[in-house]
Amino acid sequence: MIVAVLRETYPDERRVALIPAQVPALIKAGLEVLVESGAGSEAGFPDQAYQEKEAQVVADRAEVFRRADAILQVRCSGSSLEAGAADLELLRPTQIVIGQCDPLSSLEAVREMASRRVTQFSLELVPRI
Numbered sequence: 001m002i003v004a005v006l007r008e009t010y011p012d013e014r015r016v017a018l019i020p021a022q023v024p025a026l027i028k029a030g031l032e033v034l035v036e037s038g039a040g041s042e043a044g045f046p047d048q049a050y051q052e053k054e055a056q057v058v059a060d061r062a063e064v065f066r067r068a069d070a071i072l073q074v075r076c077s078g079s080s081l082e083a084g085a086a087d088l089e090l091l092r093p094t095q096i097v098i099g100q101c102d103p104l105s106s107l108e109a110v111r112e113m114a115s116r117r118v119t120q121f122s123l124e125l126v127p128r129i
Contacts, residue, residue, distance in 0.1 A: 001030070001031050001032070001069045001070065002031070002032045002033075002034060002067055002068050002069050002070070003018075003026060003031050003032070003033055003034070003068065003069070003070045003072060004033075004034040004035070004036070004064045004065070004067070004068035004070070004071050004072065005017050005018045005033070005034070005035045005036065005039045005040075005050075005055075005072045006036050006039060006061070006064065006071060006072070006073050006087075007036045007037070007038045007039040007041075007061070008039075008042070008073065008074050008075060009084060009086075009087070010074070010075040010084075013042070013074055013075055014042040014043055015042075015043055015074045016039055016040040016042070016043040016045060016074065017039075017072035017073050017074050017098075017099060018033075018035075018072050019040065019043070019045055020040070020045055020049040020050050020052070020053045020055070021053070023050060023053035023054065023055045024053055024054070027053075027054055032056070033050075033054075033055040033056065034055065034056050034057075034058050034064055034067060034068060035047070035050045035055045035056070035057050035058070036057075036058060036059075036061055036064045037057050037058065037059040061087075061090070062090055065087070065090035065091065065092075065095075066090075066092075068095065069094075069095065069096065070095070070096040070097075070098060071091075071095060071096065071097045071098070071099075072098050072099065073097065073098070073099035073100075074099055074100060075099060075100050076097050076099040076100060076101040076102075076109075076120060076122075077097075077101070077106075077109045077112065077113065084109075088112060088116070091113075091116050091118050092116075092118075093116060093117035093118070094117060094118075094119070095118050095119070096118070096119045096120075096121070097113070097118055097119070097120045097121070098120075098121045098123065099121075099122075099123060100122065100123055100124050101120050101121075101122035101123075101124075102122070102124070103120070103122050103125070
């Protein structure tokens with residue numbers, strides 16, 4: 001399985017969905033990790049930090065979507081419908097998207113993902129205790 005980390009497109013979002021220190025655990029579990037170039041730079045993690053942990057840095061966002069089985073984002077299309085609109089065309093059936101999706105306030109975004117047969121895990125609905 002290929003897991004991908006995207007560069008955030010939501011305005012002023014500085015976080016990244018996966019930090020380099022967590023990459024080895026995913027690789028040890030048998031996953032391949034792709035990182036869109038620049039994904040961690042706003043959070044202080046340059047591409048080189050991901051490469052040192054054996055993640056593959058990919059410059060082309062469309063290629064990341066093409067290759068990934070699961071997409072990790074801080075903010076998914078539900079919490080960023082305008083910023084995430086371009087990504088909708090890149091998704092394919094059976095892909096998994098994990099992040100903050102705001103499904104209770106963005107019913108249209110949920111419908112859009114469902115119509116594309118994409119599975120979404122909305123992290124803000126996961127209990128933290």
